[in-house]
Amino acid sequence: MDALEAALDMIWPRRLARYSGWAMIAPAILLVGILVLGLVQIAEGSLHTLDRSTFLPSEEYTLANYQTIIDSTTYWRVLWRSLLGAGLTVFFTLLLALPYSYIMVRTSSATIRKSLLVVLFLPFFIGQVVRAYGILIVLGTSGAVNDVLGLFGVEPLRLLFNFPAVVFGLVQYMLPFSVLLLAPALTAIPRETETAASSLGANWLQSFWHVVIPMAKPGLVGAGLVVGTLSLTDFAMPAMLGGGSQDFIANAIYDQFFRTADQGLGAALALLLVALGSVIAGVVIAIFGAGTLGMGGRK
Amino acid sequence: MKQGAPAETSREKSEIKRPVAVRARDLTMDFGDGAPAVDRASFDLETGRFLTILGPSGSGKTTLLRMIAGFQKPTSGEITVNGHAVDATPPHRRSVGMVFQRLALFPHMTAAENVAFPLKMRRYDPRSVPGRVRDFLDLVKLGDYGERRINELSGGQQQRVAIARALVFEPELLLLDEPLAALDRKLREEMQLEFRRIQHELGVTTINVTHDQREALVVSDDIIVMDGGRIQQHARPVELYRMPENTFVAGFLGVSTFVAGTAFPGGLKSGDLHLSGTHAGEIAEGTPVRGAIRAEQIRIVAAPDSLATCDTAFPSRILDVIFEGERLLYVAESDRLPGVAFQVYHHDTEAFDLYEIGAQVTIGWNARDMKIFKSTA
Structure with missing residues (x-):
């Protein structure tokens, strides 16, 4: 020693x-x-436009790339699509994750808890791309879902390569994250508090609405923030399930860097995404306090 | 409510027969892990009385309370509240106010919102809610604290919010699940008297659960002593203290010394020593018994002559002297009763510190003060 x-x-x-x-x-x-x-470096890069004749960045500094983005209806559409997609993903993910983690935390049966945990972790071992591919197979024109619908005489539906398919994929992808973020918040609510609510006259729905949800707010906000920022910046789901028609910002950035090789414009888009994400996170933390992420920022 | 008549406590009124508020019959809770947590508990509680269920941890007292509250469904037996069977009624439909061990206040609400919660859930006329909340905050002396958040209140104030919240909808029954256990002694004693005051003011039938014998004696009209899931004795505090029915009750309340021996008329025999005592019930001569004598019932003197009036007296030696503030506790042993350490309370207004360790003394008591029970095991 x-x-x-x-x-x-x-x-x-x-x-x-x-x-x-x-x-x-x-x-x-x-x-x-x-x-x-x-x-x-990206910020520096965003200040040079691409010279189409030499395919080299211009020498002089300019804000032309940002001007291009502002003037372009396509980029506005991509931006709104990303924001709407992230928002919807947050909504549906929390809607599904809350009961899931509640049951996981509160069940008295160890078997149920373990099964829920296994089901939760299983997707973690499968990459995002593989999972998206799985969704492609299941929702495809001759996939399992259309097969079942066919039994009821429904013509094969086009379930893929549209906005709902992307959101569906994102929700599926985000669910484990949000359950893991919500579970500690729900564990922190003493069971006795709910018992008290019921003795005071609240049925389970009222108890959930008036007691569990407000007390789980830090976890809900934290999970929402994580899911929101991850969805906003996601690449694989829009790329694979959107089939090129449902690009998010990350896809647009990818195109600029690796397809058109307009690194300046790509850099400008990337910075925009960073700024957008930071502003959203900043606003959420300003409203709900840093304590929402379990950092104890609020007394 | 009954101003100017403080002497009229419910202890005195208890002579009048009142309607039964809570009736439990053969209540059993078996979790299937050995002995039942509660084993065939039956009792009646009259309207407006304050009952304490007293017992060590694991005695089944909290389980019994939770069954009455409806949080736990009894394995068998039945409960009626004001004549109605309540076994099938879920907790939120029952008219039971409960103060929880850890209070279980809602931290995201103010004190007033906490108190208003049961009124909202029970669909009281919204116009009546603020006034009612104010009345009950006044009742618990928190009139000016309604807008405070729970974490801005002291431990004692939080207790008061919890009481107001449990009472504001005027439940048929108030249940207290050891809410005072976590408080320091001074605050606990203050809150005990508060519980008693509020209970008198509203006249609400109350069941309190505690392991604190002092609290039970101070606040209750009736006490049920539980051990091992069974009701050991159900009596008024004075009766319980003076006339315990078995060795458990005798040992749990107060400080007692136990002497094992065999029964003989008018006392028990231990070795060649005859000790005077009172048999609890019919005990045949020669039966193995245990005698219990309370520390304050044993007299201790230097000269044997001054214990001439005692039914039993014998010489002993002081083993230890413990200073407890308002009195001394002597531990004494007699050569004729080896292995029995008599605990003797001593309070003398003239001379406080009379004997030192090793001093030879005489101890004695009267026959009525030693209770003799059949040995259980």
Whole structure:
């Protein structure tokens, strides 16, 4: 033990003890720093337009890329689609995740709890792309859903490559995240509080509405924020389930970087996405307090 | 409500026969993990009385309360409240106000909103709600605190909000599930008297659960002592203290010394020593018994002569002296009763600290003060 302490003393002398905290978060700061460096570079890139004759970025600084985005109806549509898609995803995900995590937390049967957890984690082992592919198969014109509908004499429906399909895919993708974020918030509500509500005359629905949901608000806001920002920036679901017709911002960025090679415009779009996400997160935290993410920002 | 007549407590009124509010018959709760949590509990509680269910943890007292509240369905037996069987009624349809162990206040609401909650749920006329909330906040002396959030209130104030919330819809029955257990002693004693005051003012039939014997004696009209899921004794506080029916009750309330022996007329025999005592019920001579004598019933003197009036007296030696503030607790042993440490309370207004460890003394008591029970095991 003494030898161990002596060795430690050589690597990290005792007088440096008050900097220990900084040393611990140094790796994290380094990682964020790299991210910021990249952002600065992207910001710089967004200020050059693409010279179509040489396919090189222009020398002079200009805001032309941002002007292009503002003037373009396509990008406005992509922006609104992303926001609407993210919003709807948040709504439906929370709607489904709340009862799911509630049952998971409150059930007295260990078997039910374990099954719910397994079902929840299973999709984590399957990548997003594979899952989207699975949805393609199930919802395809000759997929399982259309087969079942066929039994009732319904003509095959076009269930894919439209906006609802993208939202469906996103909800399916986000559900485990939001359940995992909601479960601790619901666990923190003492069972006795609900018992009290029922003794005071609330049926289970009233108790859920007046007691459980308000008390789970931090978890709901946190889950909503995570699901919202992840959906807003999602790439795979719109790409695969939207079939090119339902692009989100990330898809537009991808196209600029890797298809048209207009890195300046792509960079401008990317910065816009970062700004949008930051503003939304900032507003949500300003309204509900940092405590909503379990950081105890509020007393 | 009954101003100017503070002497008229329900302890005195208890002589009048009143209608039964709660009737429990053979209530059993068996969780299927060994002995039943509550085993055939039966009792009657008259309207307007304050009943305390007293017992150590694991005695089944909370389970019994939860069955009365409707949170737990009894395995068998039945409960009637004001003559109606309530077994099939879900908790939110019952007229039962409950104060919970951890209070279970709603932290996202103000004190007034907490109190208004049951009125909203029970569809009271919205115009009547604010006035009613104010009345009940006044009742618990929180008139000026309605707009405070729960976390802005002290522990005692939170208790009061919980009481107001449980009473504001004027339930037929008030249940208290050890709400005072977490408070420090001074606040706990203050709240005990508050419970009693409010209960008198409203006259609401109340069932309180606690493991604190002092609280039970202070606040109750009736006490049920439970152990191992069974009701050990159901009596008024004074009766319970003076006339315990078995060794458990004798040991749970107050400080008692137990002496094992065999019964003989007028007391028990331990070795060659005859100790005077009173048999609890019919006990045949020679039956193994245990005698219980309370610490305050044993007299302790230096000279044997001054205990001439005691039915039993014998020499002992002081083993320990414990200072408890308002009195001393002597631990004494007699050579003639090896292994029995007598606990003796001593309070003398003239000379406080009379004996030191090792001092030779005489201890004694009267026959009526030692209760003799059949040995259970």
